Amino acid sequence: SYELTQPPSVSVSPGxxxxxxxxGDTLGNKYACWYQHRPGQSPVLVIFQDKKRPSGIPERxxxxxxxxxxxxxxxxxxxxxxxxxxxxxxDRNTVVFGGGTKLTVL
Amino acid sequence: xxxxVESGGGLVQPGRSLRLSCVASGFTFDxxxxxxxxxxxxxxxxxxxxxxxxxGHIEYVDSVKxxxxxxxxxxxxxxxxxxxxxRVEDTALYYCAKSxxxxxxxxxxxxxxxxxxx
Numbered sequence: 001s002y003e004l005t006q007p008p009s010v011s012v013s014p015g016x017x018x019x020x021x022x023x024g025d026t027l028g029n030k031y032a033c034w035y036q037h038r039p040g041q042s043p044v045l046v047i048f049q050d051k052k053r054p055s056g057i058p059e060r061x062x063x064x065x066x067x068x069x070x071x072x073x074x075x076x077x078x079x080x081x082x083x084x085x086x087x088x089x090x091d092r093n094t095v096v097f098g099g100g101t102k103l104t105v106l
Numbered sequence: 107x108x109x110x111v112e113s114g115g116g117l118v119q120p121g122r123s124l125r126l127s128c129v130a131s132g133f134t135f136d137x138x139x140x141x142x143x144x145x146x147x148x149x150x151x152x153x154x155x156x157x158x159x160x161x162g163h164i165e166y167v168d169s170v171k172x173x174x175x176x177x178x179x180x181x182x183x184x185x186x187x188x189x190x191x192x193r194v195e196d197t198a199l200y201y202c203a204k205s206x207x208x209x210x211x212x213x214x215x216x217x218x219x220x221x222x223x224x
Contacts, residue, residue: 001168033210035151042201042214043143043151054212086151090208093156094165095141100150 002091004098011104012077020101022070022087030089032070034063037100038083046085047072077105108132108213110202115218118192126218128185128202136180139163139207142187143214144198154200155187158207170196192222 004024012018022032034047045054047063050070060075070089074081082105087098114126128140142154155166155176164176175188185202199219203211 035211037151042216043203043211044214045210045212048210048212084150088210093163093208094167095143095153095156095211097143097151097153 002089002094002096004087004089004096006085006087006098006101008099009102009104011106012074014079014105015076018074018077018081018103018105020072020074020085020087020103022072022098023068024070024089024096024098025068027068027070027089028066030065030091032063032065033088034061034070034072035086035088036081036083037086043086074103077103079105081105108204110204110213110215112200112202112215112218115200115220117221117223119224120192120194120222122192123188123190124192124220126187126189126200126202126220128215130183130185130202130204133204133213135183136160138204140178140185141203141205141211142176142185143201143203143211144196144220145201145217146195146198149198152198156205156207157185163207189220192220194222196220197222 035043037043050065051063109131139158141156199217201217203214205211
């Protein structure tokens with residue numbers, strides 16, 4: 001089965017740039033998306049089709065996808081961005097999530 | 107406003123059954139695929155099952171195949187997950203979510219908690 005691999009944790013200082021990677025076999029040939037999941041809340045889609053932002057998602061969230069790696073970038077990270085982030089792709093009509101990355105802003 | 111409201115969770119013994127429901131509003135239900143995604147305590151998100159708008163595509167994660175059955179009633183704007191032969195490892199918060207098929211899961215419910223324990 002298809003697998004997506006993320007680092008378990010990433011730390012960033014407020015106002016700095018955080019990058020979260022997601023790797024999978026020829027992931028660049030698929031669309032990647034990203035979800036933000038705060039404790040006690042439902043997941044929220046923050047990036048779809050590799051780099052597009054849904055309405056209401058701040059411009060500091062951006063994405064890219066090439067080769068075997070998709071990347072979520074948060075420019076000027078804020079305390080409110082502290083959350084778990086999951087990448088996701090479709091493979092043969094099934095939904096695949098990465099293991100999740102805990103972003104700490106400190 | 108899109109709303110997805112799950113129900114049916116609870117405490118159940120191993121080997122027993124449970125049926126989850128998700129009622130949708132705020133969008134044209136029969137134009138969207140629907141999914142069940144779970145999160146076990148301290149773990150990440152795990153996709154469980156998906157069903158296309160007309161039930162033409164139905165898929166499951168390997169660990170629930172043969173035990174769980176997803177279905178939908180477009181007339182009632184409702185999604186269901188019939189879970190049988192439940193195991194301790196099925197303990198999780200179960201979310202329903204909507205998407206076009208092969209597209210992102212763009213809205214999620216608040217989840218319903220399933221606890222499998224003797």
